[in-house]
Amino acid sequence: MLARIAALTERPLSFIRSFKYRRTDSIPNSSRGEMDFTDLDSNATKCVNLRLCSVSGCMTEILEIRADRPSFHVVFVPGNPGVITFYKDFVESLFKSLGGTASVSAVGASGHTEKNWEHGKLYSLQEQIDHKIEFIKVQNIEAPLVVVGHSIGSYIALEMLRRLPEKVMYCIGLYPFLALNLQSKKQAVIVKVIMSRVLSIMVTLFVAPLSLLPRRVLRLISELSNGNSWSNTAHEACCSHLPQYHTIRNVLYMARTEFIKLSETPDWEFMRENQEKISILYGIDDHWGPLQMFEEVSRQASGIALSIEREGHTHGFCCTEAGSIWVARHVASLIKNKLAR
Numbered sequence: 405m406l407a408r409i410a411a412l413t414e415r416p417l418s419f420i421r422s423f424k425y426r427r428t429d430s431i432p433n434s435s436r437g438e439m440d441f442t443d444l445d446s447n448a449t450k451c452v453n454l455r456l457c458s459v460s461g462c463m464t465e466i467l468e469i470r471a472d473r474p475s476f477h478v479v480f481v482p483g484n485p486g487v488i489t490f491y492k493d494f495v496e497s498l499f500k501s502l503g504g505t506a507s508v509s510a511v512g513a514s515g516h517t518e519k520n521w522e523h524g525k526l527y528s529l530q531e532q533i534d535h536k537i538e539f540i541k542v543q544n545i546e547a548p549l550v551v552v553g554h555s556i557g558s559y560i561a562l563e564m565l566r567r568l569p570e571k572v573m574y575c576i577g578l579y580p581f582l583a584l585n586l587q588s589k590k591q592a593v594i595v596k597v598i599m600s601r602v603l604s605i606m607v608t609l610f611v612a613p614l615s616l617l618p619r620r621v622l623r624l625i626s627e628l629s630n631g632n633s634w635s636n637t638a639h640e641a642c643c644s645h646l647p648q649y650h651t652i653r654n655v656l657y658m659a660r661t662e663f664i665k666l667s668e669t670p671d672w673e674f675m676r677e678n679q680e681k682i683s684i685l686y687g688i689d690d691h692w693g694p695l696q697m698f699e700e701v702s703r704q705a706s707g708i709a710l711s712i713e714r715e716g717h718t719h720g721f722c723c724t725e726a727g728s729i730w731v732a733r734h735v736a737s738l739i740k741n742k743l744a745r
Contacts, residue, residue: 450504452496454489460538463521465512467492469499474507476573477547478739481536481564483555483581484662485655486513489641491554493728494721501736507547511539515654518644526654528661529556533563540568550739552576555692555719556662558684565678574742576735577684579719581692582701584666588691591663598660607656614647622647630723638723672704679707683738685731686712690719709738 450469457466465488478498482488488510499508514527514535527535540549549572553561558577565575585591597603614622622643626634630642645651675682682705686698695712702710713734721727 449496449500452492454492457539457542459511459514459535459542462514462527462535463517463519464514464535464539465489465517467495467510467512469495469508471499471504471507474505474547476506476550476739476743477545478502478506478508478550478552479536479540479545479564480508480510481551481553481557481560482510482513483553483557484513484516484658485646485651486516486532486557486658487641487645487651488512488516489645490638490722491728492637492641493635493725494732497729497732498735501733502739506550506739509539509543511536513654513658515658516645516651518648518651520648520650522650524650524653526657529560529658529665530661532658533560536560536564537567540564540571548573550574550576552578552735553580554578554722556581556658558582558693559662559666562675562682565681566674569678573681574739575678575682576738577682578731578735579687579690579693579713579721580684580697581662582666583670583697584663585691585694585697587694587696590691594659595663598656598663604656604660608649608652611647611652612649615649617647619643634723635725635728637725670704675701675705675708679705683709683711683742685734686710687717687719688712688714692719 453466453468453470455466455468457464467488480491480495480498482491491510495508495510499506502508513532515522515525549568551561551564551572551574553559553576555578558580559582561575561577562582565572597607614625617625623639626639626642630639634642646655684698684701686693686695688695698710698712701708711734713731715730717724717727717730721731
């Protein structure tokens with residue numbers, strides 16, 4: 405997800421207490437779809453609610469759809485940047501793919517908000533983990549939990565499973581960032597930037613002034629940097645959040661703490677002990693979750709349900725409608741199969 409920041413340096417979502425998105429478009433099912441969703445309630449369509457929620461005194465952006473009678477609750481954790489509005493299409497599609505049987509809450513990262521609610525406070529990876537645990541406590545969610553994480557959010561989801569073992573019944577990682585990839589040139593560059601105070605300040609001072617530009621100019625920059633494949637949702641999230649000074653500082657600081665923590669060996673013993681409750685989706689060409697890590701996980705914890713996405717989507721699946729819909733259907737299929745067992 406940090407690639408979005410790199411892209412922005414290379415080349416009015418007006419926020420109120422709550423408002424609603426409504427989908428007006430649709431994409432047909434993939435002709436190569438391997439999962440059968442014909443038994444799902446096709447009428448399970450509701451508005452996505454974007455609201456502010458105070459979690460441990462931190463104003464947090466939440467994307468949410470509430471089911472009328474949920475049998476379980478899906479809590480989604482984003483990657484970095486943790487701008488939750490990138491995942492609007494994914495949340496909508498996941499709710500629909502689950503047939504309206506579960507509520508879905510996508511919890512934004514602390515400090516990765518459109519407005520500077522926390523007055524420049526920086527949040528580490530550990531503080532982001534604590535923040536997600538506290539969210540569950542604050543919301544008093546009584547239904548069984550399914551936690552889903554993207555990128556570094558997969559690591560956070562596993563930590564939620566560790567700390568709430570009786571509450572979390574299932575944990576799904578999407579394109580996970582669980583350990584450093586020493587063979588990745590991109591990660592080598594990112595390390596040099598985030599570990600250098602001077603370079604981090606330079607990136608921040610380059611990106612932050614973009615927030616002063618008119619929205620139409622920001623949109624043009626986003627389109628030129630990220631291409632036409634990005635959805636309108638992704639472009640809007642990029643323009644409204646990423647140029648903000650407090651957001652880019654938090655993105656870089658969180659990344660720094662990520663790389664420090666993930667330089668450690670993964671806790672294979674914990675993953676083996678909980679392998680029946682874990683599923684992970686990898687991508688074909690993803691330096692954050694390379695296939696050698698897929699092989700390592702399969703050796704260390706053979707009971708974890710592993711799969712590889714071969715449809716041509718990317719680590720940033722949430723930036724396209726097609727990627728959001730495919731991944732949402734994959735997650736729904738995993739959950740349905742888990743419940744069936």
